[in-house]
Amino acid sequence: VTFFAQVMYDFSAEPGNNELTVKEGETVTVLNQNVGGGWIEAQNSRGESGLVPEDYLQVSVCFLLLFFKQLCETFPRVHCCCCCLQVANGDNPWSGGGTYTNKTMGDVGPVWLYPQSPLDCVVADPKKGSKMYGLKSYIEYQVTPNTTNRPVNHRYKHFDWLYERLLEKFGSAIPIPSLPDKQVTGRFEEEFIKMRMERLQGWMCRMCRHPVVSNSDVFQLFLTYRDEKEWKTGKRRAEKDECVGPMVFSLIDPEAPELDIIEVEQKCELFSRFTKEMDDGVKDLLNVGNIHWKRCTGPLRKEYQKIGKAFQNLSSVFNTSGYTGEATLTDALTAAGKTYEEISQIVAEQPRKDLHFLMETNNEYKGLLGCFPDTIGVHKAAIEKVREGDKMVAAGKINTQDKGTMAKRISIMCYSLQAEMNHFHSNRIYDYNRVMQLYLEEQIRFYETRGRIL
Amino acid sequence: VTFFAQVMYDFSAEPGNNELTVKEGETVTVLNQNVGGGWIEAQNSRGESGLVPEDYLQVSVCFLLLFFKQLCETFPRVHCCCCCLQVANGDNPWSGGGTYTNKTMGDVGPVWLYPQSPLDCVVADPKKGSKMYGLKSYIEYQVTPNTTNRPVNHRYKHFDWLYERLLEKFGSAIPIPSLPDKQVTGRFEEEFIKMRMERLQGWMCRMCRHPVVSNSDVFQLFLTYRDEKEWKTGKRRAEKDECVGPMVFSLIDPEAPELDIIEVEQKCELFSRFTKEMDDGVKDLLNVGNIHWKRCTGPLRKEYQKIGKAFQNLSSVFNTSGYTGEATLTDALTAAGKTYEEISQIVAEQPRKDLHFLMETNNEYKGLLGCFPDTIGVHKAAIEKVREGDKMVAAGKINTQDKGTMAKRISIMCYSLQAEMNHFHSNRIYDYNRVMQLYLEEQIRFYETRGRIL
Numbered sequence: 001v002t003f004f005a006q007v008m009y010d011f012s013a014e015p016g017n018n019e020l021t022v023k024e025g026e027t028v029t030v031l032n033q034n035v036g037g038g039w040i041e042a043q044n045s046r047g048e049s050g051l052v053p054e055d056y057l058q059v060s061v062c063f064l065l066l067f068f069k070q071l072c073e074t075f076p077r078v079h080c081c082c083c084c085l086q087v088a089n090g091d092n093p094w095s096g097g098g099t100y101t102n103k104t105m106g107d108v109g110p111v112w113l114y115p116q117s118p119l120d121c122v123v124a125d126p127k128k129g130s131k132m133y134g135l136k137s138y139i140e141y142q143v144t145p146n147t148t149n150r151p152v153n154h155r156y157k158h159f160d161w162l163y164e165r166l167l168e169k170f171g172s173a174i175p176i177p178s179l180p181d182k183q184v185t186g187r188f189e190e191e192f193i194k195m196r197m198e199r200l201q202g203w204m205c206r207m208c209r210h211p212v213v214s215n216s217d218v219f220q221l222f223l224t225y226r227d228e229k230e231w232k233t234g235k236r237r238a239e240k241d242e243c244v245g246p247m248v249f250s251l252i253d254p255e256a257p258e259l260d261i262i263e264v265e266q267k268c269e270l271f272s273r274f275t276k277e278m279d280d281g282v283k284d285l286l287n288v289g290n291i292h293w294k295r296c297t298g299p300l301r302k303e304y305q306k307i308g309k310a311f312q313n314l315s316s317v318f319n320t321s322g323y324t325g326e327a328t329l330t331d332a333l334t335a336a337g338k339t340y341e342e343i344s345q346i347v348a349e350q351p352r353k354d355l356h357f358l359m360e361t362n363n364e365y366k367g368l369l370g371c372f373p374d375t376i377g378v379h380k381a382a383i384e385k386v387r388e389g390d391k392m393v394a395a396g397k398i399n400t401q402d403k404g405t406m407a408k409r410i411s412i413m414c415y416s417l418q419a420e421m422n423h424f425h426s427n428r429i430y431d432y433n434r435v436m437q438l439y440l441e442e443q444i445r446f447y448e449t450r451g452r453i454l
Numbered sequence: 455v456t457f458f459a460q461v462m463y464d465f466s467a468e469p470g471n472n473e474l475t476v477k478e479g480e481t482v483t484v485l486n487q488n489v490g491g492g493w494i495e496a497q498n499s500r501g502e503s504g505l506v507p508e509d510y511l512q513v514s515v516c517f518l519l520l521f522f523k524q525l526c527e528t529f530p531r532v533h534c535c536c537c538c539l540q541v542a543n544g545d546n547p548w549s550g551g552g553t554y555t556n557k558t559m560g561d562v563g564p565v566w567l568y569p570q571s572p573l574d575c576v577v578a579d580p581k582k583g584s585k586m587y588g589l590k591s592y593i594e595y596q597v598t599p600n601t602t603n604r605p606v607n608h609r610y611k612h613f614d615w616l617y618e619r620l621l622e623k624f625g626s627a628i629p630i631p632s633l634p635d636k637q638v639t640g641r642f643e644e645e646f647i648k649m650r651m652e653r654l655q656g657w658m659c660r661m662c663r664h665p666v667v668s669n670s671d672v673f674q675l676f677l678t679y680r681d682e683k684e685w686k687t688g689k690r691r692a693e694k695d696e697c698v699g700p701m702v703f704s705l706i707d708p709e710a711p712e713l714d715i716i717e718v719e720q721k722c723e724l725f726s727r728f729t730k731e732m733d734d735g736v737k738d739l740l741n742v743g744n745i746h747w748k749r750c751t752g753p754l755r756k757e758y759q760k761i762g763k764a765f766q767n768l769s770s771v772f773n774t775s776g777y778t779g780e781a782t783l784t785d786a787l788t789a790a791g792k793t794y795e796e797i798s799q800i801v802a803e804q805p806r807k808d809l810h811f812l813m814e815t816n817n818e819y820k821g822l823l824g825c826f827p828d829t830i831g832v833h834k835a836a837i838e839k840v841r842e843g844d845k846m847v848a849a850g851k852i853n854t855q856d857k858g859t860m861a862k863r864i865s866i867m868c869y870s871l872q873a874e875m876n877h878f879h880s881n882r883i884y885d886y887n888r889v890m891q892l893y894l895e896e897q898i899r900f901y902e903t904r905g906r907i908l
Binding site: 274303339 | 484485486487488522525528529721724727728731732734735736738739742743745746749753754757760761763764767768771772774775776777779780782783785786787789790793876879880882883886887890894895
């Protein structure tokens, strides 16, 4: 490790004292910081060394580096693997056989019952495949779940099929975010394939993280089918599944007393407002992020390029002066010009490194938040119905037993929605901690690593 | 001086060995770099200290800082006072009494005879004055030459008068750059007065640096008049000066053999092309500089502000979640938002610090370069006349003696133009070295000093 320090004031060495004369602005290498008595042993660029008063030196620090380092440390550390979200399970976790369950938990109210080891999968290795004797070609992705560790292959249209199934089955209770955009042009270009794979990975991770979705037959089929036959049979069964839409609530057994409907309504209202406001906030961030991205890769890059060109151009003109003794100036001007061209490239490449992940995460959240109005709508309509229960009994439309069943059903829906809210919040905190950390780490890397390369 | 280092890999201390356990990404303070054996004594943020392998640490360096430091060192050092330009005078400098002289010199050809100690002046202390019982008000600047050290007061219109005199007297031989713009609106605003003063200072410096201009009666009068009477008398005399325009060449005594007219023409052509190309280069740099300035103070500032606002906004929304345990995230998001707002301010203030001087110098050069076509035009016309000399003698328009006088006059003009070219080149090299150094130093200061403030 070599330390550099900058000289702040001129210092003249006293002869015979092993001191070093230094000039303001000079950069010296620190040989020994522990000489004591307020002295530091330093070496100048000509290789001469000696003592310099400590107060005459300062260490070069980059304020942006400091800024981002301090910031980065304020975010709580999270691990950066994909699906490692761990929600505290409380004591005595209880899982009810084949039905999805949830249970009341400490501070936050109802939560889903999370599996001890969370499901995860890796989407990788996109390969071009073809059928009908090469007439039709497509891209196949390898999906490997951490449970079987056995890869299965899927095309985009299979993911799309899975999405449709999940939406149909869970859409009333759980927001199922859309898949990354369908897109036909550039479908086989490397950049596009990489981007789509990354987004499919993100989508799969989110689904894996959801204890209800990830535990469903159709999701398990998608991840673990062993051969074409099993896949086709499973597909047919899933398409015939009748436990879809509101029916899904019948699978949930809260094993808990009915919730207070007033409190549930308030929470629901709060959450509804929250998701709307977060949606605005996320869209706002995406908007400025996009503008900044475009400015960095467009006008700003061009501007630094132009500054670089202007310096180099001036240098060329100066070279034609026919006047002697300006080689140092023209060389330096050319170097300055080249540095600015380099900076222009670095600036243009940066968004793909730092903004990219921030944008991707917020895009995912934009999709997710877009699902909530429907989920909440189903819920509100149901509560309305319970409210009208007495009238309906009076009008003879339903009997008291029906009303009781309805109330119980609503209670289950309430549990489910609240578990979903809590699932959303804990994921959100995890995701935003992670994305901010990655973003700031990239800022730090931006300033730091290039220093090592030079 | 405190040195920080960043931990690159995890390191587990062996018990009893005075070692320190550190984690990748952690920042430690270096207590002793000279422990030896590949070890460094470091302290972590909790105040614990111990030995860490040297290879596990790296020093934080900011690549931009490195870039600019390296660049800055490539430019030859020049002192940053105003008029300290020193042109080597060669041996045996010869000055002829009251006439302006020049002499041949080593590599570059004819140069003006420069005074041993260059003239300089300081324009400072703008004060509002008024006359006609306060009906008319104006700004008066204090001008103090380094020869008398006695300040004299001048209004802008006096500078303008001086400019007119110098243009009339020397315009055929020496490019006299225009004064900073006349401007009526905002004439008494602080910003404007400061800017005008700075530009008047720049203009005066350039005039002081010119050995012929600075030695003239009218320029000396402007700098050293002792009272209103002396000023008025001097003014009247200067306005009646008949040694103006081409007549000024009669004041120059090259005391040297006639120059080769072909060579002079070639040099003149080269210089003409050079000034045209430099003019383009300077305008180009001014253009991108202006665009960059506007982007920094306008869209870029707003963009960083918006990013900052978007983070803070998201933080506020998150605060309304009603979910427990996200205070760390929202605090960190708010901090990130505030940092970006701070960065936006810093970015917006930067051009005034770094670009400003680069722009001012190039603006000055734009003005100066604009004068050359006229100066060169006068010269070319004169050469043409000498060419026609024989014809004119044959046609009886002039006699042989006239032709000889004419040839001698042209020779003087050639000396003068070449001295002027050399004056321009040496000043240009000095100015651009200086301005690039200041510019790069400001870049370094931009990244560095804020580190100390924090």
